[in-house]
Amino acid sequence: MGVEIKVDGLTKSFGKQLIWGDVTLSIPAGQVSVMLGPSGTGKSVFLKSLIGLIKPDRGSILIEGTDIASCSERDLYEIRKLFGVLFQDGAMFGSMNLYDNVAFPLREHTKKSESEVRSIVMEKMDLVGLVGAEDKLPGEISGGMRKRAGLARALVLDPEILLIDEPDSGLDPVRTSFINQLFIDLNAQIDATFLIVTHDINSTRTVPDNIGLLYHKHLAMFGPREMLLSSEEPVVRQFLNAQTVGPIGMSEEKDADELAAEKDLDMPPLPPIPLQLEPSSGIPRRHQREPGAWCRENGVTPPPGSFESANAGLAPGA
Amino acid sequence: MSSLTASKALAPIGIAGKLFAFALDVARALFRRPFQLREFIQQAWFIASVTIVPTALVAIPFGAVIALQVGGLIKQFGAQSFTGSASVLAVIQQAAPIGTALLIAGAGGSAIAADLGARKIREELDAMMVLGIDPIQRLVVPRVLACMLVAFFLNGMVSVVGVAGGYVFNVILQDGTPGAYIASFTALAQLPDLWIGLIKALVFGLIAAVVAAYKGMNANGGPKGVGDAVNESVVITFLLLFVANFVLSMVYLQIIPPKGG
Numbered sequence: 001m002g003v004e005i006k007v008d009g010l011t012k013s014f015g016k017q018l019i020w021g022d023v024t025l026s027i028p029a030g031q032v033s034v035m036l037g038p039s040g041t042g043k044s045v046f047l048k049s050l051i052g053l054i055k056p057d058r059g060s061i062l063i064e065g066t067d068i069a070s071c072s073e074r075d076l077y078e079i080r081k082l083f084g085v086l087f088q089d090g091a092m093f094g095s096m097n098l099y100d101n102v103a104f105p106l107r108e109h110t111k112k113s114e115s116e117v118r119s120i121v122m123e124k125m126d127l128v129g130l131v132g133a134e135d136k137l138p139g140e141i142s143g144g145m146r147k148r149a150g151l152a153r154a155l156v157l158d159p160e161i162l163l164i165d166e167p168d169s170g171l172d173p174v175r176t177s178f179i180n181q182l183f184i185d186l187n188a189q190i191d192a193t194f195l196i197v198t199h200d201i202n203s204t205r206t207v208p209d210n211i212g213l214l215y216h217k218h219l220a221m222f223g224p225r226e227m228l229l230s231s232e233e234p235v236v237r238q239f240l241n242a243q244t245v246g247p248i249g250m251s252e253e254k255d256a257d258e259l260a261a262e263k264d265l266d267m268p269p270l271p272p273i274p275l276q277l278e279p280s281s282g283i284p285r286r287h288q289r290e291p292g293a294w295c296r297e298n299g300v301t302p303p304p305g306s307f308e309s310a311n312a313g314l315a316p317g318a
Numbered sequence: 319m320s321s322l323t324a325s326k327a328l329a330p331i332g333i334a335g336k337l338f339a340f341a342l343d344v345a346r347a348l349f350r351r352p353f354q355l356r357e358f359i360q361q362a363w364f365i366a367s368v369t370i371v372p373t374a375l376v377a378i379p380f381g382a383v384i385a386l387q388v389g390g391l392i393k394q395f396g397a398q399s400f401t402g403s404a405s406v407l408a409v410i411q412q413a414a415p416i417g418t419a420l421l422i423a424g425a426g427g428s429a430i431a432a433d434l435g436a437r438k439i440r441e442e443l444d445a446m447m448v449l450g451i452d453p454i455q456r457l458v459v460p461r462v463l464a465c466m467l468v469a470f471f472l473n474g475m476v477s478v479v480g481v482a483g484g485y486v487f488n489v490i491l492q493d494g495t496p497g498a499y500i501a502s503f504t505a506l507a508q509l510p511d512l513w514i515g516l517i518k519a520l521v522f523g524l525i526a527a528v529v530a531a532y533k534g535m536n537a538n539g540g541p542k543g544v545g546d547a548v549n550e551s552v553v554i555t556f557l558l559l560f561v562a563n564f565v566l567s568m569v570y571l572q573i574i575p576p577k578g579g
Contacts (some may be wrong), residue, residue: 051448073452080450091445094436105449108456153449 002030002193003064003082003160005050010059010069012045018217019045023059025212025222031287032187032194034204036239037214038248043197044088046214047163050195051083052076063161081109084159084192088166090150092138098125099134102153109157124152128182143170147179155186161193162186168200176200180207181280188279191286201242205229206277206310209287213239215248226294229273230302237267272305340532344462347455354460362464365426366471373421373472374479380417381480382487384408389492401488402499403506409480410511411570415518416563417480418472422465422523423555427530430461431551434534435544443535453535462527469523473516508577514570521566522559529555 005027012019019042027033037043048054050061052068061068066079092101102121106112112120125131128148138146147167154162164183168176180203187194198204204211211229212222213236220235221228228236238246245267249258275291278284291307294300388404434457437443443453488494533551537543 048444053444053447077447077450077452080448083448085445085448087441087445089441091441093442093445094440108449108451150445157449 002191004029005161005193005195006060006062007050008060008062010046010049010056010061012042012049012054012056020214020217020219023214023219025219027193027195028210028287029193030187030191031209032183032196032207033210033212034208035195035197035212035214036199036204038239039199041214041217043199043214044165047085047165047195047197050163051080051085081157082160084154084157084162086147086150086154086162086164086167088169089143090138090146090148092146092149092153094138097135097137098130098141098149098152101138101149102156105153105157120156121152124155127155127186128152144172144175147171151179151182155190158190159192161195164194164196166198167196168198168203173202176203180277183207184277184285185279185281187287188281188283188285201240204240206274209276209289211240215239224289224294225276226273226292226300226302227298230270230295230300232270234267237270241268241271243268270303272303273307275307275310277310337529337532340535341528343454344458344528344531347452347459348463350452350455354456357457358460358464361461362467364429365422365464365468368425368429369421369468369472370475372425373418373476376417376421377414377476377479378483380413380476381405381409381483384413384480385484385487386491389488389494393492398494399498400502400505401492401494402485402502403504405484405488406481406503406507407511409484410477410507410515411567412563413480414473414476414515415522416559417476418469418519419522419526419559419563420556422469422472423526423530423552423559426465426468427526427555428548428552430465430527430530431534431537431548432544434458434531435537435547438535438537439540439544458527458531458535461531462524465527466520466523469519469526470516473519477512477515506577508574510570510574514566514574518563518566521562525558525562526555529558 007026008024010023011021013021023046035043035046045054049056050068052071056069059069063079063082066075068076068079071079092098093104096104099121102124103117106117106120121134122131125134128151130145130148130152133141133145133149138149141149147170151164167179167183171179183194183196184207186192194208196203196208205225208225210223211225213220213228215235221231221233228240231237231240234246235248237243238248247259273295276288278288292302295302295306385401385405388408389398389401392398392401392404434443437457443457446453446456485496485499488499489496530551533547533554534544537547539546
């Protein structure tokens with residue numbers, strides 16, 4: 001289970017404005033990856049081009065031998081059946097209640113009887129903790145519930161790839177933790193490839209197997225979680241530790257004056273790398289690695305105090 | 319700079335091309351199974367329910383005005399016995415399809431544009447595509463067919479109500495002879511006049527629905543974008559309908575010889 005996504009030389013611009021250029025990465029099958037980036041760096045555009053909602057200008061996106069960027073409309077609709085997508089606001093169909101929303105893909109794509117549909121829908125509703133709210137309309141529930149309902153709908157066709165757009169936007173910290181735990185548990189259960197787009201640092205530090213950072217119109221880095229969390233690369237370091245010192249400024253990039261003014265300021269030391277979130281069942285996921293494994297293999301000394309707690313471990317004052 | 323002005327000047331052609339391409343997509347999706355019967359019936363019912371009453375209310379004065387105008391004019395020629403025929407021709411060939419079109423575009427089309435526009439900005443359409451369902455096939459085709467069906471029947475209703483209204487006004491206000499009014503129906507009017515009226519209604523329904531769906535599905539920029547989409551769809555539809563009416567009338571008058579001529 002789980003499918004690899006190979007992205008090669010992907011470039012997209014709107015009119016004359018380049019969104020990102022030459023993005024090359026491969027999102028490993030069955031693992032949880034997070035795509036990070038400052039606001040307005042085209043993270044959502046990246047996600048939408050992965051499912052063919054936006055055509056990139058150049059480059060390819062290979063999924064099971066099909067190039068999403070150039071395949072026909074018919075193939076695109078076929079390949080999309082592998083995907084589950086959770087949109088920012090859940091994107092529930094406003095005219096249907098939650099039950100019909102979640103049942104919608106099943107009714108459209110399968111010939112299952114109504115009782116089979118019911119059992120699958122109720123199972124997914126149970127998974128996201130929405131049993132009892134089936135008859136509500138999307139307009140009648142909170143943003144967090146809509147998000148969970150969107151997740152239930154994304155899961156209903158047993159996707160191989162799950163794309164998640166900003167799961168934490170509009171959720172309180174507790175619900176964010178719950179939904180993060182849910183992602184990990186789901187990954188343990190269905191082994192799908194997860195790609196989460198977010199700019200929540202807490203989640204990024206503790207949830208994924210891999211992290212990617214989009215910055216200044218290109219992919220700054222993509223690799224295992226420990227690689228990025230122990231990276232000395234200024235952009236990665238600044239972003240993953242939520243600091244003001246570094247190349248990223250308020251509007252986009254800092255200008256030369258601002259950088260010169262900061263020249264003598266040292267970046268604060270790297271905070272310890274937290275433990276990764278584990279499935280609540282206690283049974284490790286298939287792609288889960290032992291804490292510190294990557295650091296040992298690559299001869300990197302993790303910051304002191306690493307792998308001791310699941311506390312996201314941000315530097316004080318961040 | 320020159321390329322900038324050129325691209326600006328050519329922008330309307332690009333939009334027209336996109337609209338046409340969208341219409342072709344709809345035509346292609348028309349034949350893709352499964353046909354969305356449920357959505358089609360719901361939409362037909364919905365469009366009918368928002369258009370029937372206003373259309374009937376518009377049809378009565380429409381027929382009356384034509385009857386009064388034509389009746390007054392024809393009296394001066396001393397050809398009162400042809401009043402019925404002339405007003406039937408005017409109502410069935412022109413007034414009925416245009417009246418239908420205005421209400422289909424104003425009431426039905428604006429509802430379609432608003433509905434699809436709201437779905438677009440809430441990412442519902444994206445979600446649908448991601449679930450492997452083509453919104454053109456699932457949502458637009460049933461709406462286009464429903465709009466055409468309702469336009470077809472509304473046209474029939476406007477014809478009947480318009481002619482009846484004309485009859486009442488001619489007989490009561492202009493002292494026309496009831497028998498002469500009805501008897502002269504077939505003097506100038508012929509069956510193809512009815513066909514062209516119905517064909518016009520179908521074409522107008524098609525144009526109204528395609529433009530509304532196109533504008534709705536390309537709404538952007540939040541709730542204001544939906545409002546703009548509705549507004550533009552109604553204006554563009556009106557313009558296109560009058561052009562289409564002109565072309566269809568010209569072609570018809572060229573290929574079908576007038577009766578008694």
